[in-house]
Amino acid sequence: MSERAFLQGYDASAYPAVAVTVDVALLTLREGRLCVLLVERGEHPFRGSWALPGGFVRPAESLDDAAARELREETGVEREAAHLEQLGSYGDPGRDPRMRVVSVAYIAIVPDAPDPQAGTDARSARYWPVEDLATTGGRGRAGLAFDHARILGDAVERVRAKLEYSPIGASFCEQPFTVADLRRVYEAVWGHPLDPGNFQRKVLGTPGFVEPTVDRSASRASGGRRARLYRSGRSVTLHPPILRHAPGEPD
Numbered sequence: 001m002s003e004r005a006f007l008q009g010y011d012a013s014a015y016p017a018v019a020v021t022v023d024v025a026l027l028t029l030r031e032g033r034l035c036v037l038l039v040e041r042g043e044h045p046f047r048g049s050w051a052l053p054g055g056f057v058r059p060a061e062s063l064d065d066a067a068a069r070e071l072r073e074e075t076g077v078e079r080e081a082a083h084l085e086q087l088g089s090y091g092d093p094g095r096d097p098r099m100r101v102v103s104v105a106y107i108a109i110v111p112d113a114p115d116p117q118a119g120t121d122a123r124s125a126r127y128w129p130v131e132d133l134a135t136t137g138g139r140g141r142a143g144l145a146f147d148h149a150r151i152l153g154d155a156v157e158r159v160r161a162k163l164e165y166s167p168i169g170a171s172f173c174e175q176p177f178t179v180a181d182l183r184r185v186y187e188a189v190w191g192h193p194l195d196p197g198n199f200q201r202k203v204l205g206t207p208g209f210v211e212p213t214v215d216r217s218a219s220r221a222s223g224g225r226r227a228r229l230y231r232s233g234r235s236v237t238l239h240p241p242i243l244r245h246a247p248g249e250p251d
Contacts, residue, residue, distance in 0.1 A: 021103045022066045023054035023148065025087065025155035026075065028113035028127065029172050034188045035127040036152060037074065037116055038144075045097045046145035052152065053125070054103065067106040074125060075116055083109040083171035087155055095147045105151045107158060109171040130156055131191065160189055165241045167209055167232060176213050176229035179203055190244055202242050208235030 026037040038050040053074040057066040063086070068079040084106060091102035116125035133144075133152065144152065162168045163186055170177070172185040183199045203209055211233045216226035 017099060019099055019101045020057045020063075021054055021101055022057060022063060022070060023052045023090075023103050023105045023146075023151055024067055024070050024074075024108050025052055025105065025152055026071065026082075026108040026110060026113065027130075027155065027159060027172075028110045029185060029188050030113075030127055030129075032184060032188055033129045033131070034156070035129050036133070036155075037113070037125060038128050039074065039116075039125045041145055049143065049145040050128075051145035052105075052148045057104075063104050067104075067108075071108050075110065076114055077108075077110050081110065083107075083168065087151070087158060090147055090151060092147065103146075103151075105155070107155045109159070109168065111172055111174045156189075160244065163189055163242065164244055165238050167235060167238060170210065170232040176215065176231050178227040178229060179210075180227060182210070182230075186242075199242075206235075206238050206240065206242065208233040209238055 024037075028035055028037075037053060039053050041047055041049055041051055053070050055066070055070055057063060061069070064084070067084060067086075071077055071079065071082060071084065087105040087107050089102060089104050091100075093100065095101065095103075113127070116127065130152075143149075159168065169182055169185045169189070172189075173181050179200045180196070182203060183194055183196060186199070187193055210230035213229045213231055215229050
């Protein structure tokens with residue numbers, strides 16, 4: 001049987017309907033804290049609950065394009081201005097009360113993210129410190145719509161881990177940046193302070209992590225000298241890695 005003949009006899013109603021959505025965990029730093037963009041749902045299901053921005057994938061749209069569209073609609077940020085990567089797929093039965101829905105989740109990292117703008121199906125949108133969402137009850141992480149608590153937890157842990165072996169930390173910084181700017185990213189994501197001197201030695205001792213510019217920062221660092229500015233290097237992996245330690249352990 002030819003493919004054309006097969007398609008003519010194909011009965012889509014014989015198979016259960018499954019929808020595909022994308023959800024975006026947009027992470028950024030605000031006032032030195034790791035924050036995520038959440039929207040307050042204006043429609044059922046979970047009306048009034050906070051959720052990650054997302055929506056159904058359009059028929060002629062790729063997954064990446066759908067995630068980029070959601071990013072643009074909720075923040076005004078274009079794909080080129082953000083680090084956007086696929087996190088994983090979430091398809092447990094019952095995760096969406098409307099029908100069987102499989103969601104492909106993405107992580108978006110935006111330096112100095114603009115104020116959010118709520119989409120057509122949201123009441124409002126705002127950035128929440130990730131550490132505040134770790135509590136249960138109220139608007140804590142356990143109260144997020146759908147399975148977005150799980151998605152957010154996975155996204156944060158993915159970024160925490162990737163700081164060790166990839167240059168993803170620089171994606172939180174506006175280019176160019178100082179080593180101190182980069183250190184504040186690691187401190188916010190990992191949740192504890194780092195020794196400035198040790199961190200600088202590790203960063204500058206990792207080939208291809210950062211590249212110096214000819215300029216220095218406008219503000220003066222301690223000691224009266226302006227801090228050197230850097231840009232992201234060409235490496236896609238860090239060797240040696242910058243290992244994460246538990247709070248209180250030596251850097």
